Amino acid sequence: MSESKYREIAREIEKLIEIGHYEEGSKLPTHRALASEYETTAVTIAKAYKLLAEQGHIESFVGRGSFVKNTSYLKQVIHSDQAENEWNFSILQPCFSRHLDALYRQFGQCASEPFTPSLFGYIEDTGSLAHKESGMKWMQHYGLQVRSPEQVLLTNGAQHALSTLIELYSKPGDYVAVEELTYPGILSIIQALGRKPIGVEMDECGMLPNRLHEICLSDRPSLVIVVPSHQNPTASTMPIERRKDIASVIQKHSVWLLEDDLYCFLNADVMAPISNFVPEKSFYITSLSKAISPGLRCGFVKAPQSQLNRLTSYIRTMIWHISPIGFDVASRLIQSGSAFELAEGQKKIAAHRQQLALSILQGETLFSQETSYHIWLMLPETWDADEFTAIAKERGITVSEGHFFHYDGQPIPAVRLSLMAISEDQHLIAGLQALKSLLDQRRSS
Numbered sequence: 001m002s003e004s005k006y007r008e009i010a011r012e013i014e015k016l017i018e019i020g021h022y023e024e025g026s027k028l029p030t031h032r033a034l035a036s037e038y039e040t041t042a043v044t045i046a047k048a049y050k051l052l053a054e055q056g057h058i059e060s061f062v063g064r065g066s067f068v069k070n071t072s073y074l075k076q077v078i079h080s081d082q083a084e085n086e087w088n089f090s091i092l093q094p095c096f097s098r099h100l101d102a103l104y105r106q107f108g109q110c111a112s113e114p115f116t117p118s119l120f121g122y123i124e125d126t127g128s129l130a131h132k133e134s135g136m137k138w139m140q141h142y143g144l145q146v147r148s149p150e151q152v153l154l155t156n157g158a159q160h161a162l163s164t165l166i167e168l169y170s171k172p173g174d175y176v177a178v179e180e181l182t183y184p185g186i187l188s189i190i191q192a193l194g195r196k197p198i199g200v201e202m203d204e205c206g207m208l209p210n211r212l213h214e215i216c217l218s219d220r221p222s223l224v225i226v227v228p229s230h231q232n233p234t235a236s237t238m239p240i241e242r243r244k245d246i247a248s249v250i251q252k253h254s255v256w257l258l259e260d261d262l263y264c265f266l267n268a269d270v271m272a273p274i275s276n277f278v279p280e281k282s283f284y285i286t287s288l289s290k291a292i293s294p295g296l297r298c299g300f301v302k303a304p305q306s307q308l309n310r311l312t313s314y315i316r317t318m319i320w321h322i323s324p325i326g327f328d329v330a331s332r333l334i335q336s337g338s339a340f341e342l343a344e345g346q347k348k349i350a351a352h353r354q355q356l357a358l359s360i361l362q363g364e365t366l367f368s369q370e371t372s373y374h375i376w377l378m379l380p381e382t383w384d385a386d387e388f389t390a391i392a393k394e395r396g397i398t399v400s401e402g403h404f405f406h407y408d409g410q411p412i413p414a415v416r417l418s419l420m421a422i423s424e425d426q427h428l429i430a431g432l433q434a435l436k437s438l439l440d441q442r443r444s445s
Ligand SMILES: Cc1ncc(COP(=O)(O)O)c(C=O)c1O
Pocket: 092, 156, 157, 158, 159, 160, 183, 185, 227, 232, 260, 262, 286, 287, 288, 289, 294, 298, 299
């Protein structure tokens, strides 16, 4: 078989993907099936698939096959549609039904005030100083050391902060070190920007500092991304000693840290973030999405003093500035103290729902904390994660499947359950019971 044969086949498959013959996210034929179609060997097809994967058209997973790359990858993990008789355990957002009144009140007040040019016109910088001050207050309340509001940057949610920082502080082809199981939104950005994720092993306290040290030596990542509180998906929170140890590794290798601490308000006590121990090498990211509303798109970044100009001018180049209207509502909530009350209210709902879930899922192996929004549920050996997720979906139960959280997409016998997207407790209980009986189905048969 000539060297160019596999390239020819790869080009043909690429065209078939372009015209939609192979749809986004669909599974490609096996090596053997395609080999007989193209009258060649399975080895040649494997080489064609490898080339297509390198070019970013497809993704291959050990044991699961090759798939046309899905640009809407996140859509598969997080499903926002929710019919009345269904249970959506896939979306990690606050339980709005409990605090909508407070939000509407604040929006109403904003709308009833006289016209303010700073809300409706172009503004200086990437956001107003008053809104940065509110961001500073929010972050300080949960333990971050910030000296002045000028150190705070405003972004369209944490996702925008993450994509901006990954783009600015790494180059295509660079490694980005992440927890081996992590939030798929981080993996999506890394892949979309042509960087390579490298997973750092974890234990019940999160990322292992000695493994991070070894990876810094062997793969020289440009960035390290850590979710230190109520980690998505494992729900682990790094104790203070672990935070200090991670900070030492960051310092030692002079690598940039992105500390994504959206769930800090769920910690039992205020905890110093890792960034406090390495302020000149870290970007601390948070947002109001989990405590108040993802619709506000209010994200805050505390950047090292040395990086402020670079980051500000990049954000300005890319988006000019954030929409001040959502930040104004957020700012009023923070300055009046009601943002903290709403966050505390959500934490109480989470605590109550964890108790409900733990009693219904008794006997299952799962990971969560008293006030986590979610549960990382290990599936019994009798269940394959793909199949479990598909059958659950047929029964109206939407869960987020394990492999989406693995840095390399490897199959993981677990699913993530968010306990907060379902608004009524009774409906949540019925959903958990339905889930439990599905888990048990394979045990009794
Ligand atoms: C760890 C983590 N970071 C970032 C985000 C995105 O947050 P935002 O809505 O602020 O963009 C999420 C959302 O689930 C998340 O879990």
